[in-house]
Amino acid sequence: MERQALANKIEHIYEIMRAEGLSILDYVEQLSWMLFLKILSDREEERKLTAELKGEKYRPVIKEEYLFHNWPRRFDAPSLKKVKDVRAFYEFISTELWPYLGSLGGSDELNKIGEIFSNVSLKIHDPHNLLEIFQSIEDIRTDEEDTHIMSQLYEETLMLMGREGGAAGEYYTPRPIVRFMVKVVDPEIGETVFDPFCGSGGFLVEAYNHAYEKAKSVEDLKKLEESFYGQELKPQAYLIASMNTLLHGVNAKLTKTDTFSEDLHSPGELYKIILTNPPFGGKIKESNLQNLPVRTRSTELAALQYVMRKVKPGGRVGIVLPDGVLSNVTKSYIKVRKELLERNNVFAVVSLPQGVFANISPKGGTGPKTSLLFFERGKPTREIWYYELVPPNGKNYTRANPIKDEDLSDALDKFEAWRKYLETGDEEWKKKALSENSWVVGIDKIKERDYDLSARNPNRKLTIEYPAPEEIIASLEEKERGISELLNEIKAVLGEKP
Structure with missing residues (x-):
């Protein structure tokens, strides 16, 4: 997928999140777990193919029914774009998939998945919005070319997030x-x-x-x-x-x-x-x-x-x-x-x-x-x-x-x-x-x-420079912290709790 097309897709996802009233930090968090599931699923497909070529038994990291590429089958659809029961899709993600992923453990990979989904929450509350976002993510390939572009776009979002302060x-x-x-x-x-x-x-x-x-x-x-x-x-x-x-x-x-x-x-x-x-x-x-x-x-x-x-x-x-x-x-x-x-x-x-x-x-x-x-x-x-x-x-x-x-x-x-x-x-x-x-x-x-x-x-x-007001404030705050540390040391010597 071309960079502009991929950028437009990500921007569309952010527009949906914006309509949900989310902050830019929420954008990154929510997009992260969604992409994580897509990449995990695509990597599992690669592992399965490699195992078959070697004549080995394929063992997925998570249950196959919960891999991203298998979701449409649950709704008798060839792709997420053909899913009609929006409410059922939302219920699947929020009440079945999420608890399952949050309970995983036992290996480094499973521990990571379990920690992620037990410590973050689903912040998209409109079922139509959630399905529409995943329909957009379905089109993103995680081959080398798309992943490279995606990593650049992700880094740009992190940069924007940092500037939000x-x-x-x-x-x-x-x-x-x-x-x-x-x-x-x-x-x-x-x-x-x-x-x-x-x-x-x-x-x-x-x-x-x-x-x-x-x-x-x-x-x-x-x-x-x-x-x-x-x-x-x-x-x-x-x-x-x-x-x-x-x-x-x-x-x-x-x-x-x-x-x-x-x-x-x-x-x-x-x-x-x-x-x-x-x-x-x-x-x-x-x-x-x-x-x-x-x-x-x-x-x-x-x-x-x-x-x-x-x-x-x-x-x-x-x-x-x-x-x-x-x-x-x-x-x-x-x-x-x-x-x-x-x-x-x-x-x-x-x-x-x-x-x-x-x-x-x-x-x-x-x-x-x-x-x-x-x-x-x-x-x-x-x-x-x-x-x-x-x-x-x-x-x-x-x-x-x-x-x-x-x-x-x-x-x-x-x-x-x-x-x-x-x-x-x-x-x-x-x-x-x-x-x-x-x-x-x-x-x-x-x-x-x-x-x-x-x-x-x-x-x-040596020249006289007059700092900006915000620099004076930052300097005073730093000195205040130093004074606080010094007072704590004095109290410790006197046997008082800081």
Whole structure:
């Protein structure tokens, strides 16, 4: 099917959902489980054909009567377009199929199906609308060509969802940021890649694409099949990540769980690569505090501790963090940063301008001021390469003016020179890594300032700049959080509950 025809079909489905009063996040969620069933059915058809060609017995993942391509038979129709009993179709989906799928378990594939359908709900309430949507989906092929187009359309919807802000933005990291982080960390064939807060699965998809380009043999492709892992707590995000990775051909092993429920004093499986954007501004549950080596209510500081302990020795981490984690003066923050620098080589920090993450600000505005932190586990930090990203043409990033891949090209060029320096020790490469927007800071300097890792560009002239009102508000909110953390520490010393 041509891209425009497929795009029109998806837009028609969204129009039906819009008439049901659904939000864009609902569009993605509802389309995800519907496409999931279609793709599952088509894959089962392929498995059945393969088994027959080999003379083997075919065993479907779910009961054959519940596979998408067998639905019309239930209504004595050659296709869903010929189904006349709309009410009976709706009852089949809502009261028979859904409970069956939600009860599945016993294998990785069945567990995934069971988790999806026991944690999301059917939000299309008009029987005619539900049938019309499935009639449109029936026409979509899941061969290589249509799947490729569908994956692009799905990604565009996720991008639109991210720009809507609020809850939708929690699941979406701007793809230029994701691609930049993947290039810096540079996953190799055979290295396990893990995102403990996977949202829509963007890091896993881009890491797969990056590694796939290096594949040169069938053996390499087999290794890729076993290399990608993710965790997500929220049912909607788990479903979206499942669909997004499936459409992009990533055989990701996803788990629906609270990442902070793992005891970091004795962490389980470790991974060679961790790429993630943890939840900002959240609170750790009381029952999970004991799992953290340094107790904190801050989800960001807890996430930093988590990735420090879940990456293998010699493994690499790229993590998005609000600037407060890099500079907060409370004891818990300083202690975590000190451990980070003593046990890991923090080789790069990229400071992002306000507005890059406007899409995840629940109150609107420019969103949190963030930085990208990169480190390798197993050896102490000696010096850190910093880069300060400045929006081109003097325009601030907003939802309407999002960051683009080309905006990060200079940062990537300078980092590649820094990578060469780290590999060779050649001072000429180090010189090429420096510019008006990039500089290097030694560990002694960082120790002098209480392990403050925030970016302080020494090349920038001191000028008086008046921030926008929303930037002032964001700054005040960050300071308020810092004060709250400090008060909690004081109360803890005095024996009071925070």
